[in-house]
Amino acid sequence: MxxxxxxxxxxxxxxxxxxxxxxxxxxxxxxxxxxxxxxxxxxxxxxxxxxxVLPPWRQERAQQGAPLxxxxxxxxxxxxxxxxxxxxxxxxxxxxxxxxxxxxxxxxxxxxxxxxxxxxxxxxxxxxxxxxxxxxxxxxxxxxxxxxxxxxxxxxxxxxLKYDAPWDERASSWMQGFCPVCGSFPSISYLDKRVFDEKNAFLAGGGGKKHMHCALCGTEWHFRRGACPSCGKEGSGVMEFLRESENSRGERIDWCTKCKSYCPTVDLRECAGTPDMDAMALGMMHMDIVAAQKGLTPLKPSFWNQF
Known part of the structure; x- marks a missing residue:
């Protein structure tokens, strides 16, 4: 559960x-x-x-990168x-x-x-x-x-909320770094927790799958950990991350070495609970300051990350 x-x-x-x-x-x-x-x-x-009238989710449009x-x-x-x-x-x-x-x-x-x-x-x-x-x-x-x-x-x-996340039904449903519903960029991303099956102790998942959280409509979707959601580049050396050396609680900045964009990220495997993502994005403004000092640009500009 x-x-x-x-x-x-x-x-x-x-x-x-x-x-x-x-x-x-x-x-x-x-x-x-x-x-x-x-x-x-x-x-x-x-x-x-x-x-x-709610527009229907069309798989062919999604595969072309068109938000709902x-x-x-x-x-x-x-x-x-x-x-x-x-x-x-x-x-x-x-x-x-x-x-x-x-x-x-x-x-x-x-x-x-x-x-x-x-x-x-x-x-x-x-x-x-x-x-x-x-x-x-x-x-x-x-x-x-x-x-x-x-x-x-x-x-x-x-x-x-009227949709049952059809963009996550298949791994290839939505491959973009922007929101499958409204097209906005995420304000924060997270790596999910380890999953344990209460009925079978031998069935468990290691977690760590990356999810993006839309700044505007709150939609969440899976995204490739080694790819940049902004420029789309992926592979070895494309994505790096910044985090405090001690007591980071899973908080970090994922940034692209190619386009210099970044997105705050929280690794839920290092958290006691699962935070509200909008509140968490604001609560990581100390990492936004670090990113600004390194000349990085926020993937989603907001009221608190423009320095």
Whole structure:
């Protein structure tokens, strides 16, 4: 039986206990992360009410590297985005660096046309369109992008939960380093724990299979340990990792020697429990600092890893 995951608060409490210096940042983000974690389940019934049609998983498109929502529109899901914004914006605006943008963000998420157009750009990655939306709303692009990802994320997670992970049904189902659902890059990856069969002590797995965790929709998928999720290069000497010499608790940075991108990683075989991955990604910001000092670029830029 798979081990249940810790809650956001449990994960953050464990990190603070090991690294008290991170407490001010983690405590500031805790209410937002906890509220965002609870939203997908609440939004799920609203999908049927909205009339939104979930696109089917098509194996042939997946083998060509097309995410599930590629080319799709989120039209019809504005009520879910409004619900998400109502819950999360007050918490978002309380964060350091976000004060002063409350009115502009509230107006933005009340404008259905503008909001949905910008939400669709998260699936296409059109930076120009996001920049234009930021200029139109008089918001810094980084602020608008962060707010969009925070608010749209739970809606996409509610959609992703409707699927029974068909991207992991066969080893060749999804071979990309970006998310099979929304196309975003992972904020963190992990190596799974050893598996023991309670009914047969002779059946066990060594663990260590790599999983990527999507920063936006929370989807997780298997990925090759020796390959770079950014540039796709693989083989001997491509992927290296950085970790503390003592008391690392499985925390490390996996980085590519070719393109110099990196992704925080946690080896669950060295952890007492299984953390919430979104909280864990924030809790590894000390490793982001180390990576920045070495001139590495985060696979998924976030509010806390831009130095």
């Amino acid at each position: 798979a081990e249940s995951r810790q809650t956001v608060s449990e994960t953050l409490a464990g990190i603070v206990e090991r690294r008290p210096v991170l407490a001010p940042v983690l405590n500031a983000f805790a209410p937002l992360l906890e509220a965002r974690s609870a939203l997908p389940e609440k939004l799920s019934p609203m999908i049927e009410e909205s009339g939104f 929502l590629a080319g799709a529109s989120l039209k019809g899901l504005f009520p879910l985005l409004r619900k998400s914004a109502d819950v999360l914006l007050p918490l978002l605006e309380a964060l350091p660096g976000m004060n002063g943008y409350a009115d502009a963000l509230t107006s933005f998420f009340q404008n259905e046309e503008m909001c949905m157009r910008a939400a669709d750009t998260l699936l296409t990655g059109h930076e120009t369109a996001l920049a234009e939306a930021a200029e139109e709303t008089h918001l810094p692009p980084a602020v608008l992008l962060f707010a969009l990802e925070v608010v749209v994320g739970p809606v996409l997670r509610a959609l992703a």
